[in-house]
Amino acid sequence: FEAWCKKNDIYSSRISCRTTGASIGGRGLFTDHDVREGEVLATIPARLLLTSNDKALWAGEIAAKAKVAEPVIAEWVSTWSGGFSEDLEAMGALGEGARRQVGVKLEKRRKQFEGAKVLYGLERDDWAMYNMIWSRACYLGPQWKNEIGIIPFFDMLNHTPKENVRLSSLGDAMRGFEGALKPADLDEKDMLIIAKEDIAKDSELLTCYLNEGKADSKEDRDELAARRMVVWGF
Numbered sequence: 001f002e003a004w005c006k007k008n009d010i011y012s013s014r015i016s017c018r019t020t021g022a023s024i025g026g027r028g029l030f031t032d033h034d035v036r037e038g039e040v041l042a043t044i045p046a047r048l049l050l051t052s053n054d055k056a057l058w059a060g061e062i063a064a065k066a067k068v069a070e071p072v073i074a075e076w077v078s079t080w081s082g083g084f085s086e087d088l089e090a091m092g093a094l095g096e097g098a099r100r101q102v103g104v105k106l107e108k109r110r111k112q113f114e115g116a117k118v119l120y121g122l123e124r125d126d127w128a129m130y131n132m133i134w135s136r137a138c139y140l141g142p143q144w145k146n147e148i149g150i151i152p153f154f155d156m157l158n159h160t161p162k163e164n165v166r167l168s169s170l171g172d173a174m175r176g177f178e179g180a181l182k183p184a185d186l187d188e189k190d191m192l193i194i195a196k197e198d199i200a201k202d203s204e205l206l207t208c209y210l211n212e213g214k215a216d217s218k219e220d221r222d223e224l225a226a227r228r229m230v231v232w233g234f
């Protein structure tokens, strides 16, 4: 994966992808040095992203693009894992209310998938890929007109409520800095991963998938737990 990143002009400043029990998600990105707040940890060329501006069936469009992607992208897609897997054991950890909501969300996902099959020519076997796409995609921000996409390298970050990095396109990061010059070798739509705080060497880089701070009723908490399960499988 790191060789793939290097070959495709993903610049990352001494960050490694590690498969280890020390990673909260089993595999994730780690610092190989002491990082300072504000440091740009990676730049990712816009051309590598798989994106969609279909608000309803975006995962279907991305799945269709992933299926016919050029070899370079296909090589990256083959590294994907995670997402919702109908893992009954994981589901057992949820309370009754949350489990009920998982059922409702799953029903909705299945209907969307049926729609995506028709519109984007997906097949029944694409269900696992479809779910994986849900678990790896994010909003790309104003520079991308809030399209949804999967960003190589960034998609290796695991979740924590208290993230230590943030994502921004170069264009969004530069907005407000009047007169700032764009680096000549970067595009406004290229994505940056920026340290939100000082991070010690050998720490996992983490982002927040889902803000759980606002859930103050049991129903809200169940809804969030269900969403976490159906989107990310944990």
Ligand SMILES: C[S@@+](CC[C@H](N)C(=O)[O-])C[C@H]1O[C@@H](n2cnc3c(N)ncnc32)[C@H](O)[C@@H]1O
Residues within 6 Å of the ligand: 024, 025, 026, 027, 028, 079, 080, 081, 082, 083, 084, 135, 136, 155, 156, 157, 158, 159, 160, 231, 232, 233, 234
């Ligand atoms: C965007 S990917 C992150 C990278 C992923 N660990 C990998 O190896 O490709 C999202 C998936 O990572 C796993 N994951 C992320 N954060 C996690 C956490 N806090 N606890 C358990 N699993 C997590 C889940 O399988 C989730 O569907």
